Amino acid sequence: MKRLSQHPALQRAKAWLRGHPKEAAALLGILAVLTGPFLLKPADSTTPRRWDRRLVILTPHTDRIRAEFGHAFAAHWKARTGETLYVDWRVPGGTSEIAMLIKSEFTAAFQRHWERTLGRPWTSGIAQTCLSLKVEPSKPGLPPDEEQQARKEFLGSDIGIGVDVMFGGGAYDFEQQARAGTLVAGDGRKTGISSLMKQHPGWFGEAGIPEKVSGEPFRDPEGKWCGACISQSGIVYNKDVLKRLGIEKEPASWQDLADPRYFGQIALTDPAKSGSVAKVFEMLIQQQMQIAVEEAKLTPPGKRTPEEIELGGVEEGWMRGMRLIQRIAANARYFSDTSTKIPLEVMRGEAAAGMCIDFYGRTAQEDTRAADGSSRVGFVAPAGGTSISVDPIAMFRGAPNAEVATAFIEFVLGEPGQRLWCYPKGAPGGPQEHALRRLPVRRDFYTAESRAVMNDRDELPFEKATAFIYHPEWTGPAFNSIRFLVRVLCVDPHEELRAAWRAIVDGGMPERALTVLEDLNRVKYATAMDSIRRTLAARDKLQETLLARELGDLFRHQYGRALEMARRGR
Numbered sequence: 001m002k003r004l005s006q007h008p009a010l011q012r013a014k015a016w017l018r019g020h021p022k023e024a025a026a027l028l029g030i031l032a033v034l035t036g037p038f039l040l041k042p043a044d045s046t047t048p049r050r051w052d053r054r055l056v057i058l059t060p061h062t063d064r065i066r067a068e069f070g071h072a073f074a075a076h077w078k079a080r081t082g083e084t085l086y087v088d089w090r091v092p093g094g095t096s097e098i099a100m101l102i103k104s105e106f107t108a109a110f111q112r113h114w115e116r117t118l119g120r121p122w123t124s125g126i127a128q129t130c131l132s133l134k135v136e137p138s139k140p141g142l143p144p145d146e147e148q149q150a151r152k153e154f155l156g157s158d159i160g161i162g163v164d165v166m167f168g169g170g171a172y173d174f175e176q177q178a179r180a181g182t183l184v185a186g187d188g189r190k191t192g193i194s195s196l197m198k199q200h201p202g203w204f205g206e207a208g209i210p211e212k213v214s215g216e217p218f219r220d221p222e223g224k225w226c227g228a229c230i231s232q233s234g235i236v237y238n239k240d241v242l243k244r245l246g247i248e249k250e251p252a253s254w255q256d257l258a259d260p261r262y263f264g265q266i267a268l269t270d271p272a273k274s275g276s277v278a279k280v281f282e283m284l285i286q287q288q289m290q291i292a293v294e295e296a297k298l299t300p301p302g303k304r305t306p307e308e309i310e311l312g313g314v315e316e317g318w319m320r321g322m323r324l325i326q327r328i329a330a331n332a333r334y335f336s337d338t339s340t341k342i343p344l345e346v347m348r349g350e351a352a353a354g355m356c357i358d359f360y361g362r363t364a365q366e367d368t369r370a371a372d373g374s375s376r377v378g379f380v381a382p383a384g385g386t387s388i389s390v391d392p393i394a395m396f397r398g399a400p401n402a403e404v405a406t407a408f409i410e411f412v413l414g415e416p417g418q419r420l421w422c423y424p425k426g427a428p429g430g431p432q433e434h435a436l437r438r439l440p441v442r443r444d445f446y447t448a449e450s451r452a453v454m455n456d457r458d459e460l461p462f463e464k465a466t467a468f469i470y471h472p473e474w475t476g477p478a479f480n481s482i483r484f485l486v487r488v489l490c491v492d493p494h495e496e497l498r499a500a501w502r503a504i505v506d507g508g509m510p511e512r513a514l515t516v517l518e519d520l521n522r523v524k525y526a527t528a529m530d531s532i533r534r535t536l537a538a539r540d541k542l543q544e545t546l547l548a549r550e551l552g553d554l555f556r557h558q559y560g561r562a563l564e565m566a567r568r569g570r
Helices: 008-019 022-038 061-081 095-117 123-131 146-155 171-180 193-198 239-245 254-258 275-298 306-330 341-347 358-367 402-413 415-422 461-467 472-491 492-508 511-517 524-538 543-567
Strands: 054-057 084-092 165-167 226-236 265-269 330-337 353-357 377-378 388-396
Touching: 008 165, 008 353, 054 095, 054 193, 061 084, 061 402, 061 415, 084 146, 095 123, 095 171, 095 275, 123 146, 123 330, 146 524, 165 524, 171 275, 171 388, 193 402, 193 415, 226 239, 226 254, 226 275, 226 341, 226 415, 239 377, 254 306, 265 306, 265 341, 275 306, 275 353, 275 472, 306 330, 306 472, 306 492, 306 524, 341 353, 341 358, 341 377, 353 358, 353 524, 358 377, 388 461, 402 415, 472 492, 472 524, 472 543, 492 511, 511 543, 524 543
Parallel strands: 054 084, 054 165, 265 330, 265 353
Antiparallel strands: 165 388, 226 353, 226 377, 226 388
8 A cells, every 4th residue: 555645646736736836825824724723722621531421511601600610510420429520511602692503403403303213204394393482283173284293293202412401591592492392391210400399399489499580480380491590680880981981970770871971982782692681671671661651550541441551651661762772872882792792891991881781790890809899890780670580591302411410400509509609709619710799599598697608698689679570571572573673773773873873962962863863663662563573483584684674774864864964953
């Protein structure tokens, strides 16, 4: 056999490279770019050289959370079983990217089962409906069609994607996955959250983890998912930047971020890329709805029914909320792709304030804390402007290591995991490297003894929850519409929106120009709940793109008119 270096194909390649030096240099440059990140990537110190078991977790959580929970649970498993555990974290991006990955992987896995195991032909209809929330496995009195049979087969299978646990995100995302059938309560072998509900009944209930708090779901009643810690929307701000801008009052409400003095100083994330940020915008709208409903109740009812009065308030609150989002977006520097950038920009002083969940805000505050305990970064959850929600955990259908997955969920919901969320770094039972600054989900954890150790010992989320009642029927069905509308109103035409807003502010807030800027009649509440919602639910990318282009062009033109009117008025 010839030596590899003497192979004819290799000899021809060498000759070509010698005769084309410029092309060879370009090719080598491309190879360096492609292989450099892999060659330069440092060894993963969290990966043991040898392991007995492996737990695969899909998550949007930060490296700090992954490190603390990974190390603590691996040590816990070692002490319990004597086995070395490899916690294999998979981080494809934010919640939107994770949702797309789950759908793609489960559809591909089901296709293999459908074709190879069942020997049946695969169709585009089955691909679109096997995970669909709209397809019923069967209809009474009617023979199931092929798509219904596929849906029933999927829900009755143990098909998996090689991942055990979904950890982190929003309750909405977990509810959608549970309805699609990718998350399961258990696998019939005493695993999953359903088995934990039997083993630890005190953890699940009004004294532990309720099903709902102030209208927000905290866990699935069947055990398909459960909140792991509490999340709350709020404002992270830089005190030094506020002083530089001449803003004496620290922000305390969503309306504060619409102040023109914050122009170019607000850090925002595209809600289409982050479920947690979309939740922030939903809370803002809900607050405006509640205010408008209460005002409507104070006016003479006339011939209107209580239901009509409430609907009128909800519709008015929707418009107020969307206009408030529009003004805050007009103050924004730009929209980032990930919510983790918001606190970093505020910490560095590149933005005065930003909208984020409490964990990011409190972590930024922790990282900038001086020796005397003070910090240049602050965080506030607007009073009456946000509910408390949960960051959940769940087990995937077909989890390859269901036993270890169940043990991890038990660890997270048990005392060891709840302490990791809220104890100071180095405290007994607390995190070892970084304080996570999150709030426990179990009501029974907030004892005087535990609170004495907690970082945020004065936070009483279950008591504060009464200040805001979430009405899922008001905005829940429009959650994706909110994401979509913020994009076409604020993200896509951001340059035009900023220019128009700046001209209006510089022109003394002329009423005619402001009226044109804030004309949102094309995206009223009824439209968002009906036609826009149906277009998005159809998952027809062509129709969604056409609608986005139509509305985007409309608002670009509208902002341009407002700009010219403001300049003429000035």
